[in-house]
Amino acid sequence: xxxKSKSISSKGSLNEDERLKKISPLRVLLNRPELGxxxxxxxxxxxxxIVAGDxxxxxxxxxxxxxxxxxxxxxxxxxxxxxxxxxxFDLSIGSMIGFAGICIAIPAIYWGWxxxxxxxxxxxxxxxxxxxxxxxxxxxxLPSFIVTLAMLFILRGLTLAITRLITGRTQVPGLRVLIExxxxxxxxxxxxxxxxxxxxxSLKLIELRTDGTPLATGIPPSVIWFIALTLFATWILMKxxxxxxxxxxGGDKVGATNVGVPVGRVKISxxxxxxxxxxxxxxxxxxxxxxxxxxRGTLKELEAIAAAVVGGCLLTGGYGSAIGAAFGAIIFGxxxxxxxxxxxxxxxxxxFLGAMMLIAVVFNNYIRKKVTESK
Amino acid sequence: MSDYLVQFNNISKFFxxxxxxxxxxxxxxxxxxxxxxxxxGAGKSTLIKTLAGVHKPDEGEIIFEDNKIVFDxxxxxxxxxxxxxxxxxxxxxxxxxxxxFFMGREPQKGIPFLKTFDVEKANKIAAxxxxxxxxxxxxxxxxxxxxxxxxxQCLAISRAIYFGAKVLVLDEPTSALGVHQASMVLKYIVKAxxxxxxxxxxxxxxxxxxxVGNSFTVLNRGKSMGTFQKKDISREKLxxxxxxxxxxxxxxxxxxxxxxxxxxx
Numbered sequence: 001x002x003x004k005s006k007s008i009s010s011k012g013s014l015n016e017d018e019r020l021k022k023i024s025p026l027r028v029l030l031n032r033p034e035l036g037x038x039x040x041x042x043x044x045x046x047x048x049x050i051v052a053g054d055x056x057x058x059x060x061x062x063x064x065x066x067x068x069x070x071x072x073x074x075x076x077x078x079x080x081x082x083x084x085x086x087x088x089f090d091l092s093i094g095s096m097i098g099f100a101g102i103c104i105a106i107p108a109i110y111w112g113w114x115x116x117x118x119x120x121x122x123x124x125x126x127x128x129x130x131x132x133x134x135x136x137x138x139x140x141x142l143p144s145f146i147v148t149l150a151m152l153f154i155l156r157g158l159t160l161a162i163t164r165l166i167t168g169r170t171q172v173p174g175l176r177v178l179i180e181x182x183x184x185x186x187x188x189x190x191x192x193x194x195x196x197x198x199x200x201x202s203l204k205l206i207e208l209r210t211d212g213t214p215l216a217t218g219i220p221p222s223v224i225w226f227i228a229l230t231l232f233a234t235w236i237l238m239k240x241x242x243x244x245x246x247x248x249x250g251g252d253k254v255g256a257t258n259v260g261v262p263v264g265r266v267k268i269s270x271x272x273x274x275x276x277x278x279x280x281x282x283x284x285x286x287x288x289x290x291x292x293x294x295x296r297g298t299l300k301e302l303e304a305i306a307a308a309v310v311g312g313c314l315l316t317g318g319y320g321s322a323i324g325a326a327f328g329a330i331i332f333g334x335x336x337x338x339x340x341x342x343x344x345x346x347x348x349x350x351x352f353l354g355a356m357m358l359i360a361v362v363f364n365n366y367i368r369k370k371v372t373e374s375k
Numbered sequence: 376m377s378d379y380l381v382q383f384n385n386i387s388k389f390f391x392x393x394x395x396x397x398x399x400x401x402x403x404x405x406x407x408x409x410x411x412x413x414x415x416g417a418g419k420s421t422l423i424k425t426l427a428g429v430h431k432p433d434e435g436e437i438i439f440e441d442n443k444i445v446f447d448x449x450x451x452x453x454x455x456x457x458x459x460x461x462x463x464x465x466x467x468x469x470x471x472x473x474x475x476f477f478m479g480r481e482p483q484k485g486i487p488f489l490k491t492f493d494v495e496k497a498n499k500i501a502a503x504x505x506x507x508x509x510x511x512x513x514x515x516x517x518x519x520x521x522x523x524x525x526x527x528q529c530l531a532i533s534r535a536i537y538f539g540a541k542v543l544v545l546d547e548p549t550s551a552l553g554v555h556q557a558s559m560v561l562k563y564i565v566k567a568x569x570x571x572x573x574x575x576x577x578x579x580x581x582x583x584x585x586x587v588g589n590s591f592t593v594l595n596r597g598k599s600m601g602t603f604q605k606k607d608i609s610r611e612k613l614x615x616x617x618x619x620x621x622x623x624x625x626x627x628x629x630x631x632x633x634x635x636x637x638x639x640x
Binding site: 239240241243244245247248251252254255256258259260261314318319368 | 449450453461463464465466467468469470474477478479480481483490491492494534
């Protein structure tokens with residue numbers, strides 16, 4: 001019997017060939033967390049290409065529509081994914097969206113603050129909420145599921161109670177007029193690449209309104225934010241020391257602490273991340289709708305977690321990717337919009353969402369076994 | 376200057392009324408492998424944690440390179456060069472070899488605020504270091520989960536050495552391993568010692584300890600039963616000293632008795 005295990009060989013011996021044979025490119029690809037979501041996205045596009053190819057879903061306007069929905073979900077899904085990789089959950093994302101919404105609307109409408117100040121205020125509140133979630137989880141050692149579930153109720157309740165107390169209603173309209181000339185609001189409310197759409201319209205390549213302007217006027221801000229956040233999160237996870245700490249904190253809290261990773265600080269910052277992402281989501285939606293609704297964002301936390309899981313994040317932490325979560329969001333966004341273009345009743349969307357998530361979890365579990373397979 | 380790199384003199388540790396350690400003394404020279412033997416509950420874990428700076432000794436002193444040292448945290452012990460590899464190894468199976476090797480101490484490059492984890496450099500060092508101990512890492516970005524138990528143990532030891540350990544404290548490095556894997560790890564430990572490290576090897580397996588150890592300290596119920604040079608003590612003597620001895624003798628008698636009864640029927 002040889003004393004060497006399969007991958008051990010004495011120094012200097014030629015083993016280049018053996019090495020190359022061992023890992024096929026397919027294996028490498030299979031080990032990437034985002035594979036499932038990427039494959040899923042392609043399947044979804046093929047499906048709707050066949051079923052709804054001639055319905056206008058894939059016109060410029062239709063595409064921007066489902067990309068906008070995907071992008072909004074993606075913004076929170078990426079933050080949720082990073083937190084999940086770090087080994088924690090945030091169930092207060094949806095409530096934070098509603099809360100951030102009124103943090104923008106009430107000061108701007110009722111207290112006469114300039115819009116930019118309300119937006120800054122909302123982000124400051126987000127940092128506080130995230131910090132509180134994080135410090136509670138880190139200091140008490142309670143499961144984040146419980147801590148953030150409590151936060152889900154607290155924030156939603158606060159949102160409702162404060163709004164009704166101050167305004168007597170549950171909606172705060174009237175923001176649209178404030179957007180113009182605001183030094184900050186444009187970040188969340190400007191369609192970009194308008195010239196491109198005007199130009200395409202002038203060439204009659206995309207659909208036009210009766211007055212000759214294109215139906216799709218530009219790339220919505222959500223899509224730009226979505227792309228920027230995907231790139232930023234991926235850079236952090238793959239290319240920075242902090243990214244390594246996120247994986248380590250989620251993979252093995254005790255081990256990471258023993259070798260000097262500041263696990264507590266990493267987790268707290270990730271909780272702040274999800275709260276801030278919720279606030280970006282809220283800014284975009286509130287400024288787009290021109291009003292804040294106390295029920296905005298309900299159940300979004302579960303969609304964000306679902307997208308992260310479909311994107312390859314393990315529920316136990318330590319594994320996953322931001323790109324995966326982005327594709328997870330694209331799958332959900334595309335299906336939720338695409339279903340309108342088919343004959344299928346939209347009631348079936350939730351069924352699809354659940355089934356997709358179940359398949360993803362089973363698949364992820366299999367991948368994890370593969371990755372950690374001992375020789 | 377004394378001969379010893381590190382001395383633990385008359386260390387005692389109490390938890391409330393419980394005497395976890397009493398007057399334990401250990402002295403190590405450079406290049407020496409000292410095996411710390413003892414049955415479960417003998418106080419091995421408490422002693423390691425005292426060496427690693429997790430616990431402060433209630434009595435006694437730690438002298439490192441002729442200076443008296445007081446550890447306030449595990450980090451202090453690490454900083455002066457006492458590297459402890461715990462049983463759980465502090466490795467994350469889902470992360471790559473490189474990412475584990477540099478976990479918490481990642482090399483960086485780039486301008487301030489935009490510093491990036493220097494993956495190429497880290498990959499190179501990790502692969503080099505693993506190569507030096509005869510583990511050919513085909514791909515430093517492969518997950519640690521794909522490695523064998525022995526390879527993981529070697530990775531953890533190699534990491535401790537790379538980050539400046541002069542005294543290496545190994546907690547049961549072979550307990551979960553098969554014969555081949557264990558011999559691979561032991562070989563590496565001998566190699567590390569031959570390069571000038573002092574090694575404290577904690578184990579309850581005399582058969583693993585005896586071939587590699589230079590000296591043996593036996594713990595029993597929180598007390599040291601003495602330190603013995605290899606030439607002064609046999610494997611059997613060591614085994615019987617580890618409290619297990621008497622009991623094993625008794626067991627043998629009992630088994631013989633059972634056998635006798637069985638044969639009679």
